[in-house]
Amino acid sequence: MEEKRLAAIDIGGTTIKMAFLTVGGDIIRKWAIPTDRTDGGTNIVSHIARSFSAELKQDGLTTIDVTAVGVGAPGPADPIEGTISGAVNLGWVNNYPLKKLLEEALELPVFIENDANCAALGEMWRGAGSGTGDLVCITLGTGVGGGVVSKGTIITGVCGSAGEIGHITVVPENGILCNCGRYGCLETVASATGIVNLYKEEGKEATDARTVFVQASKGDEAAKRVIDRCAFYLGLAIGNIANTMNPAKIVVGGGVSEAGDALLLPLEQYVRQFTFPRAMEVLSIEKAMLGNDAGVIGAAYLAKVKTVS
Numbered sequence: 001m002e003e004k005r006l007a008a009i010d011i012g013g014t015t016i017k018m019a020f021l022t023v024g025g026d027i028i029r030k031w032a033i034p035t036d037r038t039d040g041g042t043n044i045v046s047h048i049a050r051s052f053s054a055e056l057k058q059d060g061l062t063t064i065d066v067t068a069v070g071v072g073a074p075g076p077a078d079p080i081e082g083t084i085s086g087a088v089n090l091g092w093v094n095n096y097p098l099k100k101l102l103e104e105a106l107e108l109p110v111f112i113e114n115d116a117n118c119a120a121l122g123e124m125w126r127g128a129g130s131g132t133g134d135l136v137c138i139t140l141g142t143g144v145g146g147g148v149v150s151k152g153t154i155i156t157g158v159c160g161s162a163g164e165i166g167h168i169t170v171v172p173e174n175g176i177l178c179n180c181g182r183y184g185c186l187e188t189v190a191s192a193t194g195i196v197n198l199y200k201e202e203g204k205e206a207t208d209a210r211t212v213f214v215q216a217s218k219g220d221e222a223a224k225r226v227i228d229r230c231a232f233y234l235g236l237a238i239g240n241i242a243n244t245m246n247p248a249k250i251v252v253g254g255g256v257s258e259a260g261d262a263l264l265l266p267l268e269q270y271v272r273q274f275t276f277p278r279a280m281e282v283l284s285i286e287k288a289m290l291g292n293d294a295g296v297i298g299a300a301y302l303a304k305v306k307t308v309s
Contacts, residue, residue, distance in 0.1 A: 006303045007069040007108070009048060010115060010295030011035065013089040016048060018055070019296040023067075023308055025126045030296065031055060040091035045098075049105035068109040068307040070299030072118030073098060076160035079113055085160075111306045115295055117154045117163060120147025122298030123251045128286040132248040136241055137288070138165055140256035143179075144187040148245060165241065166191070170233040190234045192256050198226040213259045228266055235270025242275045242283055253288025260287070
């Protein structure tokens with residue numbers, strides 16, 4: 001008899017990634033559909049259900065062959081109530097009942113979590129964090145996301161806002177305005193957008209962070225200073241996180257991390273500078289391994305721990 005599958009959904013602002021996985025975390029099939037943000041995001045669930053049903057049919061399966069569905073979505077999540085709040089890019093503002101709507105549409109048990117938290121679970125289960133249940137995952141993309149795992153469990157906090165690493169203040173004076181309405185957040189200086197902002201402060205222009213890293217590799221002193229500042233601010237934030245949480249691993253992912261050693265080597269030096277020596281002795285900084293699959297693998301892990309004995 002064929003083993004039941006786990007299903008996973010990673011809802012993003014432009015793309016929704018979906019997958020079927022084994023209970024061991026191997027991806028059997030994965031696919032993606034565009035995110036329809038029209039009408040306040042009210043079409044998203046029906047589009048997911050239609051695509052999900054079609055993929056099941058293509059594999060000759062029904063919902064009986066699926067144990068449960070794990071879902072990662074942007075914005076603070078309340079896994080108990082099954083709601084998402086503050087996902088303004090999708091139009092889901094206050095307590096959007098995502099779990100209830102998906103369970104009705106898919107006719108399966110659904111478990112939801114913040115997307116960055118799912119990525120952290122994925123890296124813990126099958127990626128760079130494998131072997132430890134205590135890690136912090138930081139995603140450096142258009143923004144800065146984060147997930148904190150302690151003893152194998154996501155730390156969510158009272159209202160689902162734990163792990164908002166991108167909104168740690170690292171520039172307390174004369175900082176850049178963040179999308180959250182505050183100034184000097186890590187996101188304004190360590191995201192792809194933030195790196196471009198720092199380059200502009202140097203009187204230079206770049207369309208994306210990759211351009212800045214390329215210019216640095218060619219000897220551009222302004223670009224080198226920007227990368228050093230980015231590493232400094234990121235190291236400051238990580239050092240304080242390490243002093244607070246005492247994790248075994250800090251996993252760094254997202255598009256900006258593709259710069260590799262150009263960012264990670266100075267970052268490790270600054271983390272060492274700002275971290276309590278005892279905490280640093282047991283800490284390693286790792287580059288994320290799972291790429292765009294981290295979210296669905298973590299969502300599948302969520303479904304597994306909730307349902308598979």
